[in-house]
Amino acid sequence: MIHFSDRLAESIRTRGSAVCVGIDPTVTGMPDELRERYARDVPECGEETAVAACFSEFGCGIIEAVADVAAAVKPQAAFFEQYGAPGWQALAEVVRCAQSHDLPVIVDVKRGDIASTGAAYAAALFGEVPGLVGMAPGMGADAVTVSPYLGDDSLIPFTDRCRAGKGVFVLTRTSNPGAALLQEKVVDGRPLFLHVADLVARLGAEHVGVHGYSDVGAVAGATAPTSLRAVRAALPNAFLLIPGYGAQGAGAEALEGLAAGDASGFLVNASRSIIYAHRETGADYRSAAARAAAQMRDEIGTVA
């Protein structure tokens, strides 16, 4: 078994990039050419099927364009779930497309539930789902995001899958304006998110790859740089998945001094500023995304 953290480290080193491209498709963001073409299918097949097919083509187009300059991709389940069963199918197609380009796929779902339900979510996302006769395939994600509010037993069904080469990123200090409300509350002299970081360290301790990184990482936003640094200090050998770059407002200065280990030790995610770069430049959406991702790779610095 190859550790997820080793696959990610190799991907970062091979591509000289710590960029993670978020696949967050919306109908208003679609390139005109795609939107017009798939709109013609709506009368026959309905909105859900038409939008899902449009998102699948768009997501795979983006993935192909950024496959050399991104270390990983992160499709956001919510945008696909809007379109029902066809949307779920499109998400699975995007996952497979990224894997065909040897890109680790973090499916951003932020699930978190009691243990028996957590095991069902882990099966849904990673695979090995019990069927009536044999097994069902599940989504086949390489890694997922999870939410810690329910505590350790809610996360263990996911981190148990690290033994099968899967990765987990636990929400620790998120990038949104409301994040501070609970996450920065002080418990025993330290903000709550550092208690979550303790949990991440504990759950990850038994899942460390040959590059020295844990398969259990933390989500920590670039929009709160002081908290981000505190997460790094608490988790010296975890991969940090850092949202908030680009459209959410943070720049490269938030990343100074964060590198750890031989492969950066973090992924910086940007979604809208890459996948919708065509709206700024007027270029083909694929070449615009490739340029935006390469520019971001250069901004945040090559690694190791």
Place this chain on the structure above:
Amino acid sequence: MIHFSDRLAESIRTRGSAVCVGIDPTVTGMPDELRERYARDVPECGEETAVAACFSEFGCGIIEAVADVAAAVKPQAAFFEQYGAPGWQALAEVVRCAQSHDLPVIVDVKRGDIASTGAAYAAALFGEVPGLVGMAPGMGADAVTVSPYLGDDSLIPFTDRCRAGKGVFVLTRTSNPGAALLQEKVVDGRPLFLHVADLVARLGAEHVGVHGYSDVGAVAGATAPTSLRAVRAALPNAFLLIPGYGAQGAGAEALEGLAAGDASGFLVNASRSIIYAHRETGADYRSAAARAAAQMRDEIGTVA
């Protein structure tokens, strides 16, 4: 517009029941007759389609059986998501089946994400999804569960839908063994979950129906009765969605003194002890579920 809280209050009063039946289907829990019948379809249509069809028939069978003795039903998305796009379709069918029996449907998803993503989840679950030409339907849930770790801006895309007759239950003090790890941490002299209860009160204040209940409720487990009472004290006019009854171990004594308002003010959820009652009794799964739900209704007491 009829408030969700008023629909729920009417359902509780009409049926004289505060029972919520959780629809958490697993292949191992399926009645033999269903499992054998759908297993025959696997070679032709595959596991995902066969299991999804089985869960849809089972879920609708349970709903029809309990429609007179349950005030609401709560399908758990994880168990359906395991079976991909067909699983998602089956979940939508279960939602529609419950609504055809005039049962409010709480889709248990525990979502929680940044505001733009939260809006996509709210659209996916409640409806009003932007399409390429018109609109897509979404799942059509009456209410959903959400997770508070990301703070107020992550919940507002859901609570905004209360204006359209939808309901929201915010995880406050959950029923699982690990819940205490973060939720009971003391912040300014009070456990974290009471700070979440403050947030529930604040978000619900502008969404109160004619029965006096808010459309924004709280999830608080019967397995931690002292904390459950503290949530009730903090939220005198919120509906509490109380898991942990039955298979998770709590009994009716955990509910003493919790009633509030003219329609109980709470829903007590049980999943496995109702939907798999046939495994204890050997009876038809529908009649076994109806008996188990009626027995639970009588145990927890009829209401106002």
